[in-house]
Amino acid sequence: MIGVLGGSFDPIHFGHINPLNELSELIKFTEIRLIPTYISPVNKSFHADENHRYNMVSIISSSGENNFVADKSEIIKKGISYSYETIKNIKKERNNEDICLIMGLDVFLNIESWYNYEGIIKDVSIIVINRPNFDTKSIESMSSEILDKTTSDFKLFMSNKEKNIFIYETASYNISSTDIRNAISKKESVKGKIPGSIMSYIKRNKLYLEDYE
Numbered sequence: 001m002i003g004v005l006g007g008s009f010d011p012i013h014f015g016h017i018n019p020l021n022e023l024s025e026l027i028k029f030t031e032i033r034l035i036p037t038y039i040s041p042v043n044k045s046f047h048a049d050e051n052h053r054y055n056m057v058s059i060i061s062s063s064g065e066n067n068f069v070a071d072k073s074e075i076i077k078k079g080i081s082y083s084y085e086t087i088k089n090i091k092k093e094r095n096n097e098d099i100c101l102i103m104g105l106d107v108f109l110n111i112e113s114w115y116n117y118e119g120i121i122k123d124v125s126i127i128v129i130n131r132p133n134f135d136t137k138s139i140e141s142m143s144s145e146i147l148d149k150t151t152s153d154f155k156l157f158m159s160n161k162e163k164n165i166f167i168y169e170t171a172s173y174n175i176s177s178t179d180i181r182n183a184i185s186k187k188e189s190v191k192g193k194i195p196g197s198i199m200s201y202i203k204r205n206k207l208y209l210e211d212y213e
Contacts, residue, residue, distance in 0.1 A: 001028075001029055001030060001097070001098040001099070001100050002029060002030050002031055002033060002090065002094060002098070002099050002100070003020070003023065003027070003031070003032035003099075003127075004032070004035065004086075004087065004090065004100065004101050004102060005034055005035070005101075005102040006034075006036075006037060006103075007037060008036065008037055008040070008044065008046055008053065008177065009034065009053045009057050009177075010046050010047055010177050011056050011177060011180060011181075011194060011202060011207070011208075012056050012057055012060055012198060013175050014173060014175055014192070014193060014194065015173040015175035015176065016034075017060060017195070018171075019170050019173070020032055020066070020068070020102070023168065024066065026154065027100070027158075029067060030067075031069045032066070032067055033068075033069050033071040034057045034061060034068055034069070034071060035071040035074055035086065036050060036075060037074055037081065038077065038079070038080075038081060039078075039081070040080075041080050041082060047208060048207050048208070050075045052201075052207060054075055056201055056202075057070045059197050059198060060195065060198070063197075073086065073089065082116070083101065083114060083115075083120060084114070084115055084119050084120050085115075087099055087120065087123065087124055091123075098124075098125070099123075099125070100124065100125040100126070101120065101124050101125070102127045102129065103126065103128060103129070104131045104134075105128050105129065105131045105134045105136060105138075105139075105167075106131045106134050108126070108128040108139075109134070109142070111146070112142065112143060112146070118145070121145070121146065121165065124164070125164040125166070126165045127165075127166045127168050128165065128166065128167050129168050129170060130169045130170060130172070132172050136152075136167055139167070146165065148162075149162065149163060149164055149165045150163070150165040150166075150167060151163040151165070151166060151167070152166070152167040152169070154166065154168075175193050179193075180194060181208040184202060184207075184209065185209055
């Protein structure tokens with residue numbers, strides 16, 4: 001099974017990395033692909049360009065301490081990339097190997113607005129990671145189509161193809177890219193929020209210094 005986490009990674013931080021490492025202990029993923037977004041379907045703006053964001057993901061993926069793979073496919077494609085299309089391309093590339101889409105609860109709560117979300121929940125498994133300031137009970141207001149597929153029982157998720165959305169509650173990592181960028185612009189410490197290798201890259205390339213001036 002291939003894990004897939006897409007996002008801005010602006011910058012990548014321990015709120016991304018730590019839950020993925022935990023999931024790797026639970027599920028023997030062939031790999032976990034980290035896919036930086038080129039253009040967001042919801043017009044989200046980025047503070048570092050796509051090459052810097054990809055480079056930071058690559059640094060983490062090359063550490064040798066994980067099974068992460070930096071995936072540049074959406075950047076190479078340019079334009080807007082939809083998760084359904086990205087998943088379809090990975091399946092074709094990997095001869096229909098099972099895919100598990102990983103996302104934060106904040107993102108999942110909006111999945112019903114995604115392009116062909118019905119195709120996504122039909123074709124792949126999904127792991128939803130709890131996020132600070134978001135209550136998993138909010139899922140109860142989602143459609144029955146979603147609720148019928150959702151479980152917080154890991155064994156049921158792994159054994160039942162009908163229950164292919166797993167709510168994974170981990171220790172709360174109260175870390176956000178916005179807070180990190182804000183702290184960097186004010187020359188405040190971000191120790192414990194991002195790896196030292198990422199902070200070194202940010203300093204070398206003078207990223208985020210003017211974001212909040």
